[in-house]
Amino acid sequence: MTLSQRARDSLDSMMIAGLRQGMGPQHSEMQIRTVPAVEQDSLTHMAVLSIASYSFRVIAALHFAHDARTRAWIAGVVGQDEREMGPQPFIDAICEVGNMCCGAMNRELGAFYDCLGLSTPQILDIRSLPHMAQIGTDHLQHFRIDMPGGLPLHATLCARAYTPMDFHWKPPEVEQVAGELEFF
């Protein structure tokens, strides 16, 4: 097994922490849990990002429905007026949530692996999701995100290790402050 159990658990924990960061602090009550499968029926698309090292790669996908209900929710996340949110701004907002999630994972993985790169997000049809298990994975995990009074969202994490991968990560006790300007 190239990916140890604690590395899998650590990646899952990083994904959950990343999703919380991506959704924003106003959704602190949201519940995120692992689920065996994604309920695809109500979903239409997914935003996909990759983190790559020479020894492993991680693919993260945020699944959503391109509909009015989701548009209203995402407008709230990014602080925009729902009526002013056209199709492209909606896609951009979803991609930015995914970018924040993977960005957080990328930072945390940086403590264990020196050489990492993060891709830009791409949008795919949700019908590509079942094929994730077939593109070569050592670890595949689905997540469900429930927000009080909100719509459920789903996410998927897929990891492949080309050399043995083993590390242990746990969320920091003190939330790190982002948004401050570090002067050089």
Next chain:
Amino acid sequence: MMEVLILLCGCALGAVVGWWLCGRTLRNAALQTEDVGKDAQWEVENENARLQSQVDHLHSSLQQAQASMQNAIGQWEQEQRQIEHSAGQQTQAVVRAVVQGAMGHSQTLAKALADLQGISKTFERWHADMSKLVTHNKDMHEKNDEFARIVRQMVIVALNASIEAARAGGAGRGFAVVANEMRTLSVNAEALSKHYRDNLYKNDLIATTTFQDMQAGGKMIINASMGLELTNRKIQAALSA
């Protein structure tokens, strides 16, 4: 009693005589000893003088040896300084040659790293190619969707043809066979179209994740090469100092 007295007197006389003789012997021995002592003293003094002479001689030799050793040490130190000076000059020459060599290699490395950073143009090209691939895949989806619509239509047409053939009764038997064949082919084409569409979604996923792997991997390379360039500049600065 007389005998005892005579005996006692005799003993006393003998003791006196013995004492006188012993004393004379001792005096003679003392005189001899004195003579011997004078001789010995003279010999001792001679011996002392001789030994002193030897000591002086040795002392003088020692001083000469010390002086020689001082000279030899002085010469050795001078030679050492000459050797060190010469070695120092040689070492400096060697160090200068090593520094020049290292600087040359560092400049070669700087050029190679500058060339490597041209890889960012490759990323721009990849991104443009990926955009084309996405457009092409979208086009394939649309063509397949159109094909699926045509096939669905064919299934309906074949079904209608079967119905008409059945209505025609015996005269329509041959036509019914053709209609059934058409229906079978249409159903197979529909299944193939669905399978093809499913493969297109798999193709989209593979193309996207492969491109993202390349994109992220390329950034990793650029960052690593930038790190090497910075280290190389620090090396050059240290070598120039």
Next chain:
Amino acid sequence: MANILVVDDSSTVRNEVGGFLGKNGFDVAFAVDGRDGLTQLQQDPRIKLVVCDVNMPHMDGLTMAEKVRSELRNSGVNIVMLTTENSPAMKERGKAAGIRGWIVKPFNGPAVLGSFQKLVGA
């Protein structure tokens, strides 16, 4: 004529950052990636501050910062990165390219307003 240029491929970020800066008295221009950012800087020499993402298609933010110094020879404009990245190697690369600061997303306008005012006024 703008005095701040916001460079990000996400319209969400451009709107969020540009909206806040606009409300606080800045004139804001926008670019969608590094290549677009360089074009904007060439056309508008009054831009004093660039707030720039790192991970963007076509040309990333650090490459853009390097080209601002090497190709545009503009050493007067202040560049601040706004990104999810936080690696020491990237920050070193940014420092070598002459950037003035680094902000890890999410953007916190009130926390950086004073500093931005100084960088624009400098």
